[in-house]
Amino acid sequence: MNLEEIKDFILAHKQYVIAGLIVTGIVIWTKVGNAGDANQQNTSDFNEVASTTTADDKAATKDSDTEPAKTQSEPTKTQTNSEVTCDISGAVKKQGVYTLKTGARLQELIEAAGGTAENAQLKHVNRALILQDQDKVHIPYRGEKIKADDIISSVNGTKTSSTSASADTTTSDGAKTSGKINLNTATAADLQKLNGIGEKKAEQIIAYREKSGQFKKIEDLKEVSGIGDKTFAALKDQLEV
Structure with missing residues (x-):
């Protein structure tokens, strides 16, 4: 069939050709509309999923941030x-x-x-x-x-x-402002500052004082074992009671 014959056929059956074109257009329009609705539905579903995922992520992040804060807020126990x-x-x-x-x-x-x-x-x-x-x-x-x-x-x-x-006016080391050692208040360390008094004799003086009471006069020092007239004479000028 050549071009002239086709043209004559269309003119003879134009009402059918027009109807076919209309039907074809309707079919195409319907398919395009359905495709658009499908795309819109897919987009809506995707946005919903994305929104849910974002909310879950935020909640997880919040929990993650809160947990260390609880740990840090716990008081430290001190002994x-x-x-x-x-x-x-x-x-x-x-x-x-x-x-x-x-x-x-x-x-x-x-x-x-x-x-x-x-x-x-x-x-x-x-x-x-x-x-x-x-x-x-x-x-x-x-x-x-x-x-x-x-x-x-x-x-x-x-x-x-x-x-x-x-x-x-007694000082904390048992010596008064006169510079002398008080036999009744001196410690063992104080007594060892006296001439001829070592650690052992100092302890003997304190032991005598604790047993017999306060010295009434410096001469009473000679009552302590190991301290005779010679030793007393060497240190009497450094003593007082």
Whole structure:
């Protein structure tokens, strides 16, 4: 069939050709519309999935950020020292360093040291005082004159409000402003500063003082074993009571 014949056929059957074109157009339009709806539905589903995923990710991130914060907010447990160690000297039976429970009072320290000596002076000593770690305690002898600050001293500062004793110009090492050593207040270290007095003799002097009481005059020093007239003569000018 040539071109002329085709043209004549179309003209003869144009109503059928037009109807066919209309049907074809409708079919094509319907398919395009359905495809568009499908694409729109797919896009909506994708956005919903993406939104859900984003929300889950945010929740997971929030939980992840919160967890370390909880860990950091937990308080750190600290261990406290449950003991105090104190040094006691003076008119007690066993001078030395003792360890007691935190909150212990001075009376407990005295008991740990064997109790007080017979010549202890406790009138102005507050035995209910709560001790602190590294406290230095000196229980005065009867008639001993020392500064109130020297009875109890602490690494956190000298304590003066809870204990006191009669005070004069006596220094903390037992020597008065005259420069002489007081036989009734001197420590073993103080006594070793005297001419001819070593560690052993110093301990003998203190032992005599604790047993027999205060020296009434410097000549009483000769009653101590090992100290004769010659030794006394060499150091008498350095002594007082």
